[in-house]
Amino acid sequence: MTEPVASREPEISHADFERFSDFFYRKTGIVFDQGKRYFVDRRLQRRMSETGHAEFDAYFGALLAGCDRPGGEMQQLINAMTINETYFYREEYQFRCLVESLLPDLLSRRGPDETLRIWSIPAASGEEPYSLAIYLLEHWPLLAERNVELLASDIDTEMLDLARAGLYPARALHQLPQPLRDRYFMREAGGHRIDAMLRDAIAFSAVNVCDVESMRAWRDVDVVFCRNLLIYFDDLSRRQAAEALYDALRPGGYICLGHAESMSRISSLFTVRKFPDAIVYQKPIESRPR
Structure with missing residues (x-):
């Protein structure tokens, strides 16, 4: 009796990897070098198997044919390839800077009825935007008097769900x-569920920061939290993302980056602002054309 032959993973050659990496970069701005080869291969093989493609060429052809279809294989592939790892109150010092420095500066130039817009991108599975909401509730008494819109976006639709x-x-x-866990979360099977009031307070949406058309819809934002995203881009994609975020901000608005990122090495459009709690980057009040 012959033994069954074990199923083999679809093969991905060096040329296949290069072709895919170039395509994915052009669509998302994310760079995959040879150091990410194992990571990329494993996720590509999984998508090929799940879509019934034994050969890379067949899968890649189907991907190209439907890459602009909403919710199609391109989105499934993006979901598989993006890495989302975060937690609540990460880099809390920037939240202090928001409340103690950025918001007072913004309010000094805004009317009492004007809405403040704060945008978290990438939002991943929501820890950052929910942290912002909790921090404002706990530390900014003016929240009860001002209109604040909390926005949260990511390229990964599964994370947004x-x-x-x-x-x-x-x-x-x-x-x-612990007091904040008790106040804003309920224990249930599978973990801790954040309060429904906070879930309803944030507008989640899918956005690709490197897609010009997608980003044109975003304007009049006062503060952007864009932390630990640009480190996955190359120089060109970083500049394009910086320009898109610059356009999204109101004159005088701010962008907060991750501690390992520096806008000064990416774009000259922003002014470096050093506050007691953090270094952030401001769109000039008299914004210059680019």
């Missing part, structure tokens, strides 16, 4: 003080 659901494992809350 998780964010809207608001259910988190204990490890995501490890930096959140």
Whole structure:
């Protein structure tokens, strides 16, 4: 009796990897070099198997044919290839800077009835935008008097679904003080569910920061939290993303980057502002054309 032959993973050659990496870069701005080869191959093989393609050429052809179809294989591939790892109150010092420095500066130039817009991108599974909401509730008394719109976006639609659901494992809350866990979360099977009031307070949306058409819809934002995204881009994509975020901001608006990122090395459009709690980047009040 012959033994069954074990199924083999679809093969991806060096040329296939290069062709895919170039295509994915042009669509998302994310760079995959040879150091990410194993990561990319495994996820590509999984998508090929799940879509019934034994050969890379057949899969890639189908991908190209439907890459602009909403919710199609391109979106599934983006979801598979993006890495989302975060937790509540990450880099909390920037939230302090928001409340103690950025918001007072913005309010000094805004009318009492004008809405302040704060945008978290990438939002991943929601820890950052929900952290912003909690921090404002806890530390900014003027929240009761001002109109504030909290926006949250990501390229990964599966992460956005998780964010809207608001259910988190204990490890995501490890930096959140216990009184805040008790106040804003309910224990249930599978983890900790954030309060429905907060889930309803944030507008989640799918956005590709490197897609010019997608970004044109975003304007009049006062503060952007764009932390630990640009490190995945090359120089060209970083500049394009910086320009898109510049256009999205109101004159005088601010952008907060991750601690390992520096806008000064990416674009000269922004002014460096050093506050007691953080270094941030401001769109000039008299914004210059680019």
